[in-house]
Amino acid sequence: MNGKKRRRWSERTRMLLTLQLAVVLPAAALIVASILNLRDIQRGRGVEATIQRDFMHVLKITEKTFNERAFKTVAKMREKIPCPAEPVSATMDALLEKYPMVAHAFYYCPASGLVVRSQPRRMGDIEFRHAAERFASDIRWVKTEGKGMLEKFFKMEQEGGDPFYFYNMISKREGRLNYESLVVSTLPACGKEQGVLAGVVLDSDFLKEAFFPAVLDSILEKQGEQGSNPAGMMIHIKKDSTPLATSADWDGGEPEVEKAFEPGSAFPGLVLGIKFRGTTIEAMSNRFLLNSFLIIGGLSIFLAFGVWLTYRNVSREMALARLKADFVANVSHELRTPLALIRLYAETLEMGRLTNPDKPQEYYRIIREESERLSALINNILDFSRIEAGRKEYDFHETNLAELVRSTLEAYRYQIEQNGFAFESRIADDVPPVRVDREAIARSLLNLVNNAVKYSSNDKFLGVNLYRANGSVKLEVVDHGIGIPSAEQNKIFEKFYRVGDPLVHNTKGSGLGLSLVRHIVQAHGGNVSVESTPGKGSKFTIALPIAASA
Numbered sequence: 001m002n003g004k005k006r007r008r009w010s011e012r013t014r015m016l017l018t019l020q021l022a023v024v025l026p027a028a029a030l031i032v033a034s035i036l037n038l039r040d041i042q043r044g045r046g047v048e049a050t051i052q053r054d055f056m057h058v059l060k061i062t063e064k065t066f067n068e069r070a071f072k073t074v075a076k077m078r079e080k081i082p083c084p085a086e087p088v089s090a091t092m093d094a095l096l097e098k099y100p101m102v103a104h105a106f107y108y109c110p111a112s113g114l115v116v117r118s119q120p121r122r123m124g125d126i127e128f129r130h131a132a133e134r135f136a137s138d139i140r141w142v143k144t145e146g147k148g149m150l151e152k153f154f155k156m157e158q159e160g161g162d163p164f165y166f167y168n169m170i171s172k173r174e175g176r177l178n179y180e181s182l183v184v185s186t187l188p189a190c191g192k193e194q195g196v197l198a199g200v201v202l203d204s205d206f207l208k209e210a211f212f213p214a215v216l217d218s219i220l221e222k223q224g225e226q227g228s229n230p231a232g233m234m235i236h237i238k239k240d241s242t243p244l245a246t247s248a249d250w251d252g253g254e255p256e257v258e259k260a261f262e263p264g265s266a267f268p269g270l271v272l273g274i275k276f277r278g279t280t281i282e283a284m285s286n287r288f289l290l291n292s293f294l295i296i297g298g299l300s301i302f303l304a305f306g307v308w309l310t311y312r313n314v315s316r317e318m319a320l321a322r323l324k325a326d327f328v329a330n331v332s333h334e335l336r337t338p339l340a341l342i343r344l345y346a347e348t349l350e351m352g353r354l355t356n357p358d359k360p361q362e363y364y365r366i367i368r369e370e371s372e373r374l375s376a377l378i379n380n381i382l383d384f385s386r387i388e389a390g391r392k393e394y395d396f397h398e399t400n401l402a403e404l405v406r407s408t409l410e411a412y413r414y415q416i417e418q419n420g421f422a423f424e425s426r427i428a429d430d431v432p433p434v435r436v437d438r439e440a441i442a443r444s445l446l447n448l449v450n451n452a453v454k455y456s457s458n459d460k461f462l463g464v465n466l467y468r469a470n471g472s473v474k475l476e477v478v479d480h481g482i483g484i485p486s487a488e489q490n491k492i493f494e495k496f497y498r499v500g501d502p503l504v505h506n507t508k509g510s511g512l513g514l515s516l517v518r519h520i521v522q523a524h525g526g527n528v529s530v531e532s533t534p535g536k537g538s539k540f541t542i543a544l545p546i547a548a549s550a
């Protein structure tokens, strides 16, 4: 017994170990690693950093696009001015006429002097006229610094760069900062020795209302095509965070990532800003982390469930294997005992030395009873194997159940009463005929009666009742025997199952009887149930539907 126990225990341990090593450990390691990884990302704000890097990348591309477009426009304008530009004012006026985006323009030649013109279209505006005057006076610095600048531009050109430079012109207008851009350039048509410099001021309204929004929108459109989250962009003066211009779908608020234009770029003094529309980087990061944690949590639950399911199934299989082993031992025992008895009494009779005239009679009875027990057992096993193989067939006939129960019990009445049982049967008169397989139902009844007899100790009572109730016929087998603990009451109908009580183990049995009863009754469309109190007795009830038989 001890050795057996140890082996069973080690089987279980082995299974648990295998499960743990093969499934649980790697999976748990994976889950823990993922959680640690996510925690690291959370702590190091990794998701935010990635998004910020992406945003910075977009801003760099934007700055580059701004530069390219501005440089291209200026390059085109330069080409339009001939050298020497005589008469200069006419050339300038033509330029202003062609490019409404130019607010003011100047032309400086050391020989002929400085000419400044402003956009004639806007000269009606007094503010603009003031601005024009201011520009005309401010730009005079070119006379003193022009030479040095020229040197620098030609050097830049030699080095493969563009010979012009953008200056920001930030002024206050109506209480707010105003941004204009002054581009100073050499002219392609003029040589270095002529010392000519020209320049234009890109109009602030043109920049704000047309140029900046167009570039921002074109960049966002491209980004949108790449399937990223919707973002908005804006551009503002470094010292003033109010947007100078925004992309069409900018929804207000502070930009999350900013980038100032580099010195030497088209718009020094301006800052580009970007943010998500309707959400923040932090919210996105939190959502990402939450989703990841939820996924890992869900996976862990699935895994735990899977392990539990596997464990349960394997445990069941192991339990069944154990029951089967017990079954073989039980059946061998059950076959051997009646055979031994039959042989013993047959031999005694054969010798013919019995003096007591009642003895032979008793021996014949024992031989008959034991062979009946053997047949019942073998029938059970045969039935069971047919059922297991799915080959069990039933032969249904309209049957008078009262008569069937009476005749089945009659054959055993004597034997039961001989065993000291008080036997009581109550068979109602109004039981309608039911379509059943006679032999199968009789065998079910006998299995129940046999159990009642087997599992009774002191209070030897057997009751069989047959009556009609609520559309079914009920057949009850009642005993006052050892009873069945409620935790076992479901299991006893499983194949091979026997209650682990020592009282039961001392009694012969295969663990097949009740599983057969249940199968047979279910094949009739009915069910079998048990009510039992340990130490007080049990009542098994077979309910067969009348309707199905009508």
Ligand code: ADP
Pocket (backbone or CB within 6 Å): 447, 451, 452, 455, 479, 481, 482, 483, 484, 492, 497, 498, 499, 500, 504, 508, 509, 510, 511, 512, 513, 514, 515, 538
């Ligand atoms: P067995 O051959 O062991 O009797 P069964 O399938 O007929 O197999 O019964 C299964 C188990 O149910 C029995 O081993 C016993 O523990 C329990 N049992 C069945 N009938 C009774 C009863 N009338 N009283 C107490 N226990 C019972």
